[in-house]
Each structure stands twice: as C-alpha cells, then as structure tokens.
Amino acid sequence: MLVHLSDIVSQEGKCLKTEIPLALETIVAVGDTYKVVEQKPLQLMIVNTGDKVLELKGRTDVVVRIPCSRCLEAVDWKFSLEIERKLDMKQSEEDRIKNLDESDYITGMDLDGDRLVCDEILIQWPLKVLCKEDCKGICSKCGQNLNHGECDCEKGSLDPRMAAISDIFSKFKEV
Numbered sequence: 165m166l167v168h169l170s171d172i173v174s175q176e177g178k179c180l181k182t183e184i185p186l187a188l189e190t191i192v193a194v195g196d197t198y199k200v201v202e203q204k205p206l207q208l209m210i211v212n213t214g215d216k217v218l219e220l221k222g223r224t225d226v227v228v229r230i231p232c233s234r235c236l237e238a239v240d241w242k243f244s245l246e247i248e249r250k251l252d253m254k255q256s257e258e259d260r261i262k263n264l265d266e267s268d269y270i271t272g273m274d275l276d277g278d279r280l281v282c283d284e285i286l287i288q289w290p291l292k293v294l295c296k297e298d299c300k301g302i303c304s305k306c307g308q309n310l311n312h313g314e315c316d317c318e319k320g321s322l323d324p325r326m327a328a329i330s331d332i333f334s335k336f337k338e339v
C-alpha cells in the first residue's frame with residue numbers, strides 16, 4: 165500500500181504515525197521465489213527533520229517459507245524487521261538512482277510499504293536456514309531425509325559435519 169508524502173514533506177517538524185497493511189505474496193531472493201506465509205501491518209513513523217529530509221522508522225513481522233539448507237524441508241522463517249531510513253526529498257528520482265540510493269520504494273511523492281519491507285527482508289536474508297540446529301540432512305545416495313530415520317545405504321562417513329571436513333581435505337589433496 166502507498167503512503168502519500170507530499171503533506172509531510174511540506175511541513176517541517178511534522179510527525180506522521182500510521183499503520184499500513186502489507187500485501188506481499190512472494191519474495192524473490194538469491195534467484196529463487198519464496199512464499200510469504202504471514203505478515204503484520206507495517207507500523208510506520210515518518211518525521212520531517214527539516215530541509216525536506218524525512219526520517220523513517222518502521223516495524224513489522226513477516227514469515228517467509230524457506231527450505232532447510234540441509235534437508236530441504238520447509239521452514240517458516242520469521243523476519244522481525246526494524247527499519248530505519250533517511251530520505252532526502254530534495255533529490256529527484258534520477259538523482260537518487262544515480263547516487264545508488266536503494267530507495268526504489270519511493271516513486272514521486274509516494275512511499276510503497278510493500279517494497280520497503282521487501283528491501284529490508286533482502287538485506288536481512290539469512291545465509292543458512294536450518295529446520296533444527298542438529299538437522300541430519302538427506303542421504304547423498306538415496307535422498308532420504310535422515311531426520312525421519314536412517315536409510316539402508318552404506319555410509320562412507322556417518323556425520324554430516326565430518327563429511328564437510330573431509331570435503332575440505334579432499335580439496336586440499338586436489339591442489
């Protein structure tokens with residue numbers, strides 16, 4: 165949903181507090197599309213600190229379904245977002261793009277709440293998502309989810325952590 169900014173931009177010292185509903189369906193991150201399963205309205209506070217500069221604070225919770233990095237089972241990952249941005253409304257849109265300010269959530273005098281939240285989620289995108297701390301992963305031979313029980317494959321190495329270490333050693337050997 166859009167928040168119109170021209171009122172607050174024209175009034176120095178003005179503070180706007182608002183709550184806007186989000187309508188995120190998916191997040192495109194690291195080349196894949198992920199489903200948004202839960203989202204709270206974005207609580208937004210915008211302050212005109214003078215000289216057409218806006219200070220923006222927002223908070224919301226968004227839950228995104230991401231597969232576990234080891235076993236690929238779906239994990240509902242909660243992003244608790246605290247957003248803080250500064251916006252110089254003196255800059256034209258072209259200026260902002262030129263200065264590589266990532267404020268693509270502003271078009272003219274409209275702030276796009278969904279885009280702002282999406283931006284912040286990408287900044288906080290986790291490097292690794294695990295369904296549980298000690299997820300056993302999947303068997304590299306038959307693909308069985310080892311959290312659900314052992315498979316019948318012969319195991320070269322039992323512990324996935326050990327497997328990772330032997331990977332590193334075999335890389336050294338190749339050199």
Ligand SMILES: [Zn+2]
Nearest residue numbers: 232235295299
């Ligand atoms: Zn897992």
Ligand SMILES: [Zn+2]
Nearest residue numbers: 303306315317
């Ligand atoms: Zn197996």
